Amino acid sequence: MTGRHRTRHRTLAGGCAALALLLAGGAARAVEPDEMLADPALEARAQHISKELRCVVCQNQNIDDSAAPLARDMRLMVRERLTAGDTDDQAKAFLVARYGNFxxxxxxxxxxxxxxxxGPFAILAVAGTALVFAARTGSTDPAGDDETPDPYS
Amino acid sequence: MRLSRPALLAASVAPLALFGVLAVVLWAGLQHDPSTLPSVLIGKPVPAFDLGPVREGDRGFRRDDLGGKVTLVNVWGSWCGACKMEHPYLMQLASTGVPLYGVDWKDDPADGAKTLKLLGDPYQRVGNDQAGRLSLDLGVTGAPETFVVDRQGRIRYKQIGPITPEVWHDTLQPLIQRLEAGQ
Structure with a gap:
């Protein structure tokens, strides 16, 4: 193995490590320690709910991951509702009433x-039916194509 | 394999038709700005609130200040660039008697006051919402946002982004006139 090859392998390994780090970093959470509830059970529920709520500023993040100030407000609100005795669904409904199902x-x-x-199942059904239909019409002519020989045979 | 004529026709037209439908749907999707969420609060009464002052020696802004006439509630902040762009036009509207009310969102009241001193104060009443509680109740996603509140104190419209002359003439002014006429 030449020196050049070894360098390339090292670069590859380095790249993989960087990628792994990046992927691990993707799971980082934005919740600050001062936001957390003292009761671990309640805090766990708050985190679970937060993962299912969208940050309306940075729309592809959940509020548990988002560092946006509004996401923080929403996290605090979820915790306030839970502390006040709301069920998980009630806490979510509270925000849905203000921001919609979005x-x-x-x-x-x-x-x-x-x-x-x-929709996806409907499309699958239509495509499947079409496929079955196409296969059936094809099999009514079992002799296949006699006139033009298969160019690959 | 040999296909019948109609089958052949269907087989050649179907993908094209499918492409056409998809193209229209996706193109329509591109025209839609995903950052402007429709408010779910349209038609609902403005929630109760009592905001502290922004201006020095002022009493702030509370729910009872709304209603009786059609009002505009503008959510802004000294940190918000688009609000600064909007500000001169708000001053102009205020000078023609448009009842503007301000919510200084996620802002230090001192910073808000400084901005109003610097750029002028278009608001009949303005309150500080540093904690963001009222803005959360109003479903605010960013600043500036402006709510049109009718005489009964119900939210009738939410303008997302700055009020421009175009927005005013095309949307807000006609709506306010309609609401004032009691419709």
Whole structure:
């Protein structure tokens, strides 16, 4: 093995390590220690809820991950609601009442989201039917194509 | 394999049609700005609040100040660049008698006061919402945002982003006139 090859391997290994670090870093959370609740059970619930709520400023992050000031306000609000005795659903509903269903990273199943939830299955069904139909019409002619020889045979 | 004529036609037209439908849907999606969320609070009453002062020696801004007439509630902050851009036009609107109310959002009241001293004060009443409690109740996602509040104290519209002459003439002014006429 030449020296050049070894350098390249080292670069590759370094790249992998950097990538691994980057991926690990992606799970970093934005919650500050002073935000956390003293009760670990309540805090765990707050974190679980926060992961399901969208930061409305940086829309592809959940509020548990987001460093945006508004996400912090929303985290504090979730904790305030839980401390006040809200269930997880009530705490989420509190924010939905203000920001709409958009704050939920997992949209609810209701009439205006039917297309969203069922669309993929509908497309799959249509495509599957078309495929079966195409295969059937093909099999009605079992002799295959007699006139033009298969160019690859 | 040999396909019948209609099947052949369907097989050649279907992908094109599918492409056409997808193109239209995706193009429509591009016209939509995902950062402007529609407010879910339209038609709902403004929640109760009592904000501390921004101006020195002032009493601030509270829920009872709204209602009776159509008002505009402007959410701003001294840290907010787009609000500074909007400010001269707010001054102009205020000088023509438009009832503007201010919520100084996530801001040190001293900083807010400084901004108003520097750029002018277009607000009939202005309060500080440093904790962001009212703004959260109003579903504010960024500044500036302006709520049109009707005579019964209900939110009728939310303007996301600065009020420009265009926004004023095309949207806000006609709406305010309609609401004032009691519709």
């Amino acid at each position: 704050v939920l990273l997992r949209p609810p199943f209701q009439p205006d989201t039917w297309a969203l939830w069922l």
